[in-house]
Amino acid sequence: MDLPLLLAAVGCADDDAALELLFGASVDDLAGDDAVALLAAAAKAGRQRIVDHLVLWEVDVTRPWDGGVDPVTWAAENGRSLMLQALLSHSDDPLSCDSPHRRALRIAQETLASGAGADSEPPPAYRAIITDLEAALGVRRSPDELMARALVHADPDHDDWFVSVFHLGTRTDQETFDWALKAAQDASDLDRRRFGIDAMNQLAIAFNLLSVPDDAELPFRREAEDFLRPLLHSEQDPRTLALAIGAFASYNNAGDTVAAILEHAYHADPRVRACVSTILHTDTAHPEEALAALLHLCGDPVPATRKNALGRLALSDVDTPELRGVFARHLADPYFYARLKAAAGLALRDDEQGLAALDEIRSGIKNMNSPGWGSLGDIDHLLRERAKKPRSTDQGC
Incomplete structure (x- = not known):
């Protein structure tokens, strides 16, 4: 494994070049010090694809980086939600008393409470880490609390938002849908409306991924369509409109999605x-x-x-x-x-x-x-x- 070339590719943000160089790496290469050094460099540079591949190829994520840095601690302290997910993906028992999940949760909570990273750009995803790890440990938070975490930055592209809406979507029950619809109808708060519509969409996506009969229908599909269809023509905020289009396509049972969104x-x-x-x-x-x-x-x-x-x-x-x-x-x-x-x-x-x-x-x-x-x-x-x-x-x- 040519570590200098790989580090250069990471430094230039050339993931394709780095992954092609890695293709010929041997089992011994991936078990050695160079692989750990590359994992550390890729994580610190934010090269998620490279980190994901190294973890998939079972580079040792428990070995300390230079200076004795623990990878899980580093990811939690820096609010790197996706990096932390990758580093924890091979952990066997998140519920054990000394699991890295519990350690990462404690670190993320303490770092968030200290105010670290508040002025960083993009903002660290401490709340996403906390939400993910609480879910792994069986802690269920209310929809209001999950939304509050997402709305701190109020950015649908931020991990804090996505993780909150994702975990709400996995519940696929009428109570969660009713909550999401109420938020989506809140004309006084644009961010709440966006989050509610996004949560409605995630509920439909999660339900469609479940092992259910082909003719199964979301119990709240008609309510969702009745709310979303008028928004396709009345919504003035572009970001909310994009969310509404995606949600409508997830729920539409009449088969006229194309006609409904053509103008956009x-x-x-x-x-x-x-x-x-x-x-x-x-x-x-x-x-x-x-x-x-x-x-x-x-x-x-x-x-x-x-x-x-x-x-x-x-x-x-x-x-x-x-x-x-x-x-x-x-x-x-x-x-x-x-x-x-x-x-x-x-x-x-x-x-x-x-x-x-x-x-x-x-x-x-x-x-x-x-x-x-x-x-x-x-x-x-x-x-x-x-x-x-x-x-033909x-x-x-």
Whole structure:
């Protein structure tokens, strides 16, 4: 294992390069001092992907870093919620008296009480750590307390928010839904409204992940739809609108989600467009309007939104000269994953440009840690499956 090169990649925030270098590491490499040094450097630099891989490959997370620093203590003291989750992922018994979970919880509580990190940017996620660890230890907090933790920073992208709303979502009961709906209806407090809508969404997501019969329905689905549908047209706050769109898509049982959100593909706010790009598809009662909206999103200035729209279209049954032209133009997209989706869209339509672009991408993939390795495997599977099916001469929508 070439530690200097790996540390340089970490310092440059080049996760792909670091992971490719790590691919050839031996069991002895990953059990040695260099692997521990790399774990410490990646954690301190905030390189979550590298930390996750090192933990997955069973680098010893109990060995102290330089200066005798305990990794779990460091993560808890610095409010690194996701890092701490990774470091604790192999801990066998969180309920034991001397478990690292209990130690981390105590440290996070003490550090938060001391006011440390209050002026840091981004703010440390002490409350997320406390919420996660309390849940692991069987401590159940009220929805009001979980929301209060999230609203300290009132940022839906912060771990404090996500962890609170996630743990509320796992409850999937009428009482929690009623609480979330009441918060979402609070016109006097924008942050409460956002949190309530997000909690409603998480309840639907968690229920759909449960092992329930295919025809099972959330007991509060209709209440959720009745509340969320009008918001799609009346909500003026873009961030709340994006949350409402996502929640509506999670609950909508009538199958008209695409029609309900089409107009927002042209919204001025990038968050709203990004949310729509993950939901729109052409298998709808309004295929022409959906196609036009997705084609519009293919030109979005936000790379991930372009990628989402191109990916949706690549998997659609639509095949027109205009669509092929859009795919062809995005073969030169500066965002790698947008190029990959565009190439897939052409290749799945037997277009030689797409097949050649995929071959070029394939030639640059060295191992499973190379960018696009997993996505290209999925595309190759689709190409093989498509080759087995009779060809259609229909070129319309």
